[in-house]
Amino acid sequence: MTTPSPLQSRITEDMKAALRGGDKARLGTLRLILAALKQLEVDTRQAPDDTQVLAALDKMVKQRRESIGQYRDAGREELARAEEAELEVIQAYLPQPLSEEEIRQQVEAAVAESGADSVKDMGKVMGLLKPRLQGRADMAAVSAQVKARLSG
Missing domain, CATH: 1.10.1510.10 (Uncharacterised protein YqeY/AIM41, N-terminal domain)
Structure with a gap:
């Protein structure tokens, strides 16, 4: 056991x-x-x-x-x-959810860290973000933010 x-x-x-x-x-x-x-x-x-x-x-x-x-x-x-x-x-067992601003900062940091510059690099960015944000943010919303950031 x-x-x-x-x-x-x-x-x-x-x-x-x-x-x-x-x-x-x-x-x-x-x-x-x-x-x-x-x-x-x-x-x-x-x-x-x-x-x-x-x-x-x-x-x-x-x-x-x-x-x-x-x-x-x-x-x-x-x-x-x-x-x-x-x-x-x-x-009640999940950590305190992150604010929109905290999520945006994490997205920016992951984009910079991965060197992503287009939507094609979205997998790299999400790979960095998932372990950091798991349970603290809606990953579908995070994915949409990453996509918007990389297409802009």
Whole structure:
């Protein structure tokens, strides 16, 4: 048995507290998170580190946001609210999101560092940004900023 990352340990402890406290909604979401992390561990054959845990949480956030949009478009407000509740629990484990200005500064720094000068170099820039911004920014929005910066 491998040692879980500090973040994964915190999530496990919070799940136990939710179980003891009878917080069913929070408990269900924490169990979903731990199931995703267990699947990641099975797939990679090693315990995920905090970076991998953040990437998994970021993916879960993205899925929830997409679901909320689809539920609202379909007029299923109660399902959208349930997804929002899960989203809130998941986001509590992500680092503080970066401001638009902080993201812009990171994009500028990555463009300079990679020497990118056209949209063809977008992969290089995103390769630098992804580990820096994972879990702290919507990567689709970052990608759009990089594209705008490189096409301008």
